[in-house]
Every structure is written in structure tokens, then in C-alpha cells.
Amino acid sequence: MASHMTDLLERTAPAYERVRRVIPAVEWPAFAEDVDAILALKRARNAVILAHNYQTPEIFNCVADIVGDSLALARQAMAVKADVIVLAGVHFMAETAKLLNPDKTVLIPDLAAGCSLADSITPADVDAMRARYPGVPVVTYVNTSAAVKARSDICCTSGNARAVVEALGAERVIMLPDEYLARNVAAETKVEIIPWRGHCEVHERFTPADIAEVREGHPGVVVLAHPECPPEVVAVADFSGSTAAMADYVADHQPSRVVLLTECAMSDNVAVLHPEVEFIRPCNLCPHMKRITLKAIRAALEENRHEVTIDPAVAAGARRAVERMLAI
Structure with a gap:
């Protein structure tokens, strides 16, 4: 058993190196076996994993092939050459991937990963x-x-x-x-x-009072708000933009302290790339995004679940709307 774990940790060491700043070493063995299995399954099935910015670090940084916000995932989904796409995100994202790849197998690890919008x-x-x-x-x-x-x-x-x-x-x-x-x-x-x-349901809960409290407790903090937040929140933030725009802001401006008013995993994933930046909470968890786990991704690849299908008549109109967006 000890030898197996030693070998497992050695194989997954490169993956852990990417997340060691946000996942304590003592916790990594709980993830290592699934990470190792998923990497092998991807090779065996010629599969790729698309992961949204709200996925947890062990998914986003260790098993995903393509990461980003909704726009980035939609654009990059068009260029996927693999036979199987696993969408680590919510159901509408998996549908978008299927719209743009009608001849490929698209899987979502949990059918209950929905969206209040x-x-x-x-x-x-x-x-x-x-x-x-x-x-x-x-x-x-x-x-x-x-x-x-x-x-x-x-x-x-x-x-x-x-x-x-x-x-x-x-x-x-x-x-x-x-x-x-x-x-x-x-x-x-x-x-x-x-x-x-x-x-x-994630962004509507942020308030101007949250920002005032953060500014009082953390002088000099830069506040970035997602545009799904209420307008009165956006009005008192320092910057508002998509998750990709937030990540770019941190990279370009290198604030010493920053708070991202969005889903919690976003801060963890950006923090991996910017250890010099202090990331302040609050944040709000998306219960739907958190239904996607390493074990669910592994099961999706092992059992071919859950395949996304779209009625051809519906797909034609939806694909047209998405492609019009991507043409701009």
C-alpha cells in the first residue's frame, strides 16, 4: 500500500506542483488517485476536459485541457480535435459544446449541475x-x-x-x-x-455593504465585480468584468490586495498564477458548479455518462445564435 501511494504521488507530482500554493500537501493524496486515473482515461479515450473558471483547483489546474470563461470555452470548443469532450461546468455549457461539436461525444459529469439563470x-x-x-x-x-x-x-x-x-x-x-x-x-x-x-444566485447576493466591510478591514484592497452583480455593487467596485477580464486585470495591474466578487473557486485559480497577490474574501459558492468533482469526471470517462444530446431542430437555431456571437 505504501509503495502504491509513493508511486502514485510521484506520477502526480507535476500536477500537484501547479496547485501546491492552494492545496496543502497533506490533502493531495485524497485527489491523487482520481487525477492519475483521469489522465490515463483521457489518453485511452482521446478525450479532452473543458473547465470553467469556477471549477476547483484540482480540476482546473490538474486535469483540464482547456480552461476559461464561457466565451473562451465556446471559442476553443470549436477547435477540439478529440473524440470525447467532458465539460467541467454546468449544463448549458455542455450544450454549447455539443452545439459546436455535433459529431463528438459530449459528457457532463453530473446532470444536476444546472444554473439559476x-x-x-x-x-x-x-x-x-x-x-x-x-x-x-x-x-x-x-x-x-x-x-x-x-x-x-x-x-x-x-x-x-x-x-x-x-x-x-x-x-x-x-x-x-x-x-x-x-x-x-x-x-x-x-x-x-x-x-x-x-x-x-451567486452574484445577486453581493451588496455594497460587503464592499464597504472589505475596504474597512483591508485598506488599499482593489475590488473587482462580475457584471452579474447588482448595479449598485458594480458602481462602487474598482472594476467590473467577466471572469477572464478579472484574471487579466490581476495579471496586468498586480494589485497587492484584491477581492473578486464572484464564485469562490475563481480566486483560488487566479491565486495559483499570482502568489505575490493577497486574495481577500468574501466570495459565494455556486452549488451547481460544485457538483462537478474529480470522482464525477472519472466516472463520466469510465462509464460514458452523462451524454449530452440536443434535438436537431432546436440545435439548428441555437447553433446559429451562438455562431453569430462568435463571428463578432
């Missing part, structure tokens, strides 16, 4: 908005089901929302489903934004 709107809701505002183009956030995307004109992410809205050349647009993202984009553009009432 995706659950906040249905295709019938989109139809009702179109009926209420005839001729107004519909911009749909990628945090939605393929069926909702199929009813829209174009998709957007938090990183490109303003660019997408302005690229349409319309005086006003319907923007679904995140109300706060829509309101934050509206503050940056002359285009009239008609919002929906959906919210992210």
Missing part, C-alpha cells in the same frame, strides 16, 4: 417578449438552455455583451435573462436595453 426563462417567455416588443432583436446570454438560444437572434457572454448589443445596430434590444447584466450593459451604451428578471 438558465432556469429563470423558457422558450415561451422569449416568444412572449417578442410579441410584446415586435421587431426588437433578442440577445440571449449563454447562461440559457439550447431551447431558449434557439428562440433568440444572437447570444452573448458577460465578456462581450456590450459589443454584441452595439453590433446589432438597433436602437433597442431585448436582453435575456440576467437583469443585472442587462442593466450594467445599459449603463455603458446608448442602446436601450429591455431586460428580463433573471438573477444569478
